[in-house]
Amino acid sequence: MGLQNNAEIVQSLYLAYLGRAADPEGLIYWLGQLEEERASANQVKQAIANSSEATAHLALLDSDDYVRSLYHHYFEREPGSLEVNYWAERLESGNLAWDELPDCMVDAACAQDQEALRAKLSVANYYSQHVTQNDYDIKQPLALDHLQSNEELxxxxxxxAEHEAITLEQVGESVEGMPLYSAVVGTGPKTLMIVTQQHGDEPLGTEAVLGLLEYLAGESAGAQTLRETMTIVVMPRVNPDGFARWQEQVAGSEGVLDPRYNSNGIELNGTYDPNQPYDPDLAPESAAVRQQVAHYRPDLFLDIHNQNTYRSEDGSLATLSIMWPTNENIDPALIEFSQRAAVAIDQALGEYDHDNLTRYPGNDVPGISRNGLGLDGTATLLLEQRGLQEMDQLAQGTELDFSALAGALTLELWIGMVGIAEAMSTGSVDTLDPLLALQIPERAEAVSFEALYGSDQLLAFAEQSPMMLEETQLLGIQQDEAWLI
Structure with missing residues (x-):
């Protein structure tokens, strides 16, 4: 796995030797050294590795601890004992110097670890470039290591709601009596409404909107402007019963009702056809959503989901798919505004490394919220983000550390939501060409979990003494065939 640019090189060195994202001034300085060829990558590595902060940190670690710290800072997971022993023995024997280990671990990383590192580097780089030096937090999380339970939510x-900027109201109950909340921020004339987790096993959007609410309640100039110009309505996790069942599956329970449905077995995102009203007793969750839409009449409604893993047209992995209303009976002006909103989100995501937006293959079914609310006079966008496949694997008992990728995905959603809110706030969304939405690449073929992680492994460092075959299988490292002769 080669690092792709100078920013990744600098961030990887900060993670390896300092255990944190680069502070803004540090990133600017070292990027300048590299880009103006005043220092090589190796010289930058030596300077950071020999800094007083790094030497003080490393002095507290023995070989085993150092290996574990790299697995945590790079791949956001705990290594197995075999992995620790393999690398620690090479450090202690002198076959590897301490400052050589990070590069060797990156080169030998399996596909899942590669993806985790890419995700962490993207989050670190975005943070370093968008925080001031005074506001920089050495403990800034770079991964999402926990999905909040209903009680935690x-x-x-x-x-x-303790922030005076946020008004929290219970607006309904699920089939099993769990509360459904609406959090409202701002008093502006334009309204954006966001709903997450109509399917219980799609939790990442909920984590992203909580981050959005945290931002909107803050004291930044951007947040204050949005509160003055926008009314933002957030309904997080409208299927809490389904999420509780998904958590039961992760804990090992079998035979529970599919968490995608509510507890009456209803597919909530199929109950929005205005010409065929759904019994609110069967689907009180979507009834609460429709009531909030009727109350606020949002200028734009975002419906956030997780989807399985797909490729884009160029073969790269899609991180997010987007689609506007596509039923032929919807007002064309609403469709055009929704397309402009899609363009605004696409443009906002352009500055984020871990973004690969694709166009969702839409249909004209009137019962889904994207079309049903459109038929009822509301501009809508569907956001389908990667992650469902990983949630399904967790429910099946697969030991999977998804926290680094989850952190990068939730940040992507956060950037997109802030981007469309700002575009609506300034009115710039109205100036965008809706036809640009059609240039977003189409979502292509699905990728199975096995195809993604099962055999696509990188070579271990080729000039090292070969590991035993059993070791490489457990470590997830592919051997050079010549080593096995």
Missing amino acids: YATLGRL
Whole structure:
């Protein structure tokens, strides 16, 4: 796995030797050294590795601890004992110097670890480039290491509601009596409404909107402007019963009702056809959503989901798919505005390394929220983000550390949501060409979990003494065939 640019090189060195994202001034300085060829990558590595901060940190670690710290800072996971022993023995024997280990581990990383590192580098780089030196936090998380339970979600919403900028209201109950909340920020004339987790096993959008609420309640100039110009309505996790069942599956329970449905077995995102009203007793969750739409009449409605893993037209992995209303009976002006909103999100994501937006293959079914609310006079966008396949694997009992990728995906959603809110706030969304939405690449073929992670491994460092075959299989490293002769 080769690092792709100078920013990745600098961020990887900060993670390896300092355990943190680069501070803004440090990133600017070292990028200048590299780009103006005043220092080589190796010289930058030596300077950071020999800094007082790095030497003080490394002095506290023995070989095993150093290996574990690199697995955590690079791949956001705990290594197995075989992995620790393999690398620690090479450090202690002198076959590897301590400052050689990070590069060797990157070169030998399996596909899942490669993806985790790319995700962490993207998050670190975005943070370093968008925080001031005074606001920089050495402990800034670069991964999402926890999905909040229903109880934790309600506690977080309660804490957020302590901000005077946020109004929290219970607007309904699920089939099993779990509360459904609406959090409202701002008093502006334009309204953006966001709904997450109509399917219980699609939790990343909920984590992203909590981050959005945290930002909107803050004191930054951008947040204050949005509060003055926008009304933003957030309904997080409208299928709490389904999410609780998904958590039961992860814990090992079998035979539970599909968490995608509500507890009456209803597919919530099929109950929005205005010409065929759905019984609110069967689907009280979507009834609460429709009531909030009727109350606020949003200028734009975002419906956030997770999808399986797909490729883009160029073969790269899609991170997010987007689609506007596509039913032929919807007002063309609403469709055009939705397309402009899609363009605004695409443009906002252009500055983020871990973004690969594709066009979702839409249909004209009137019952889905994207079309049903469109038929009822609301501009809508569907956002389908990668992650469902990983959630399914967790529910099947697969040991999978998804936290680094989840962190990068939730940041992508956050950037997109802030981007469209700002475009609506300034009115710039109205100036965008809706036809640009049709230039977003189409979502292509699906990629199975096995195809993605099962055999696509990188070579271990070729000039090292070969590991035993059993070791490489456990470590997830592909051997050069010549080593096996």
